[in-house]
Amino acid sequence: MESFDVIVCGGGAAGVGAAVGAAQSGARVALLERYGFLGGAATNAQVLSYCGFYQCDSRGDRAIGGVGYQALLELAKLRENIQPHHSELTGNRIILLDPEKLKYALDQLVLSHRVELLLHTTLVQVKKQDSHLQAIDLVDLFQQKSLSGTAFVDATGNGQLARFAGLSCRVNQQEKHFQSMSLPIRLGGLPKDLTIDREAIKAAVAVYNQQAVFTIPRQDGGVFMRVPNSNDWLWMIVDLGLSDIREDLVTKAEWMGRKIANDCVAVLRSEVTGFEHCHIVNTGPQIGIREAWRPVAQYALKREDLEIGRKFDSGIARAAWPMEDHSKPGKPSYLPIGGSGYGLVPLEALSTKIPNLWLAGRTIGADADAYGSIRVMGTSFATGQAAGVAAALFAQQHECPQSYQVIAKLKAQEALL
Numbered sequence: 001m002e003s004f005d006v007i008v009c010g011g012g013a014a015g016v017g018a019a020v021g022a023a024q025s026g027a028r029v030a031l032l033e034r035y036g037f038l039g040g041a042a043t044n045a046q047v048l049s050y051c052g053f054y055q056c057d058s059r060g061d062r063a064i065g066g067v068g069y070q071a072l073l074e075l076a077k078l079r080e081n082i083q084p085h086h087s088e089l090t091g092n093r094i095i096l097l098d099p100e101k102l103k104y105a106l107d108q109l110v111l112s113h114r115v116e117l118l119l120h121t122t123l124v125q126v127k128k129q130d131s132h133l134q135a136i137d138l139v140d141l142f143q144q145k146s147l148s149g150t151a152f153v154d155a156t157g158n159g160q161l162a163r164f165a166g167l168s169c170r171v172n173q174q175e176k177h178f179q180s181m182s183l184p185i186r187l188g189g190l191p192k193d194l195t196i197d198r199e200a201i202k203a204a205v206a207v208y209n210q211q212a213v214f215t216i217p218r219q220d221g222g223v224f225m226r227v228p229n230s231n232d233w234l235w236m237i238v239d240l241g242l243s244d245i246r247e248d249l250v251t252k253a254e255w256m257g258r259k260i261a262n263d264c265v266a267v268l269r270s271e272v273t274g275f276e277h278c279h280i281v282n283t284g285p286q287i288g289i290r291e292a293w294r295p296v297a298q299y300a301l302k303r304e305d306l307e308i309g310r311k312f313d314s315g316i317a318r319a320a321w322p323m324e325d326h327s328k329p330g331k332p333s334y335l336p337i338g339g340s341g342y343g344l345v346p347l348e349a350l351s352t353k354i355p356n357l358w359l360a361g362r363t364i365g366a367d368a369d370a371y372g373s374i375r376v377m378g379t380s381f382a383t384g385q386a387a388g389v390a391a392a393l394f395a396q397q398h399e400c401p402q403s404y405q406v407i408a409k410l411k412a413q414e415a416l417l
């Protein structure tokens with residue numbers, strides 16, 4: 001069985017952060033991803049904007065360095081614009097993404113750090129010895145296999161590794177809700193100089209809702225974003241509630257989402273000037289799932305921590321995105337981050353009862369409100385990098401690193417703390 005110092009499961013922002021963070025700390029790293037490309041929700045669910053890289057207050061300072069910033073620099077090498085787009089409407093600062101450029105940039109980043117990249121590879125089971133994780137079972141396109149590791153990072157977004165390892169997960173218990181799912185729609189066939197007439201879009205959604213079986217709660221016409229390097233626009237209009245974590249409910253959401261998207265785009269074609277020839281370029285490969293299994297970490301970041309921008313002594317990543325709540329489909333709301341415009345995520349939100357397993361990205365410990373902040377991709381790069389560094393230190397010293405050791409390595413890797 002092949003053996004690694006650190007095994008990272010999941011190749012989204014958190015997984016890339018973890019794999020590169022661990023490799024930069026001297027570890028031999030395997031990174032596995034079930035799709036044929038990296039990027040997570042950005043590339044598999046068309047979430048085409050990075051949030052959390054910049055503070056959303058009047059200062060607008062950059063909050064993410066390290067691996068996340070290296071990913072942006074890879075995009076810049078491909079002539080992508082990595083300057084934040086400042087929304088007049090919300091005050092938020094986001095970086096717009098071309099999904100194909102992002103896939104390529106993340107390949108370059110990960111491979112340049114000699115990470116063993118295993119695409120089309122799905123985690124299916126784990127092996128434990130006493131309290132520690134020892135190995136994982138995988139299935140790739142052609143075979144099943146196992147890898148052994150000294151330390152592990154769960155960057156699956158859904159807490160798959162932690163669940164397989166037997167950690168309990170918080171599901172709608174002390175939590176208020178699940179965040180709703182969304183199906184971003186990429187629209188093509190639009191004029192180069194299109195400006196979005198929000199009133200016309202709102203009116204078209206109202207026309208759609210009058211005749212629809214499945215109505216659209218975003219009566220404000222949703223969110224439109226230009227897709228870089230194209231005349232296409234991304235339309236965030238289809239939201240679907242998730243009442244439980246079950247595959248049959250996600251399957252239903254996929255086909256319902258596609259029906260809503262197709263019917264609604266037909267209404268745009270007939271009702272809105274400029275949209276006469278528009279068509280759906282893409283809606284996938286999967287619906288965007290904001291929230292699923294949430295493994296129990298040693299600390300759950302709290303709303304109150306972010307309301308005052310708390311700086312924990314064991315802080316390993318900045319959380320600068322407002323607490324964005326999607327518990328009611330179609331009605332997002334925002335709670336600002338207080339203090340100096342960011343809070344620090346403590347290392348304890350990444351560590352678990354299993355001494356050689358760390359959580360990263362949207363699997364880390366957070367209450368329902370703080371989750372709305374830490375789950376965004378900029379922050380996920382940063383918590384991923386910290387998880388990777390902690391796992392690499394564990395692999396070197398065979399005991400859990402102290403937070404000051406993780407912080408020192410992160411600073412050396414130019415993370416912003």
Ligand SMILES: Cc1cc2nc3c(=O)[nH]c(=O)nc-3n(C[C@H](O)[C@H](O)[C@H](O)COP(=O)(O)OP(=O)(O)OC[C@H]3O[C@@H](n4cnc5c(N)ncnc54)[C@H](O)[C@@H]3O)c2cc1C
Nearest residue numbers: 010012013014034040041051123157182288361362375377
């Ligand atoms: C509709 C929607 C809109 C959003 N809008 C924004 C936004 O505008 N900006 C922003 O920054 N964030 C946004 N978010 C939040 C953000 O996309 C996620 O919280 C973020 O992607 C979390 O990063 P991650 O790396 O933890 O997880 P993910 O991006 O989900 O990555 C997890 C990876 O693990 C892989 N994986 C899962 N299980 C396995 C397995 N068993 N074996 C192998 N691989 C596995 C998945 O394929 C995936 O690539 C949005 C989310 C949704 C759903």
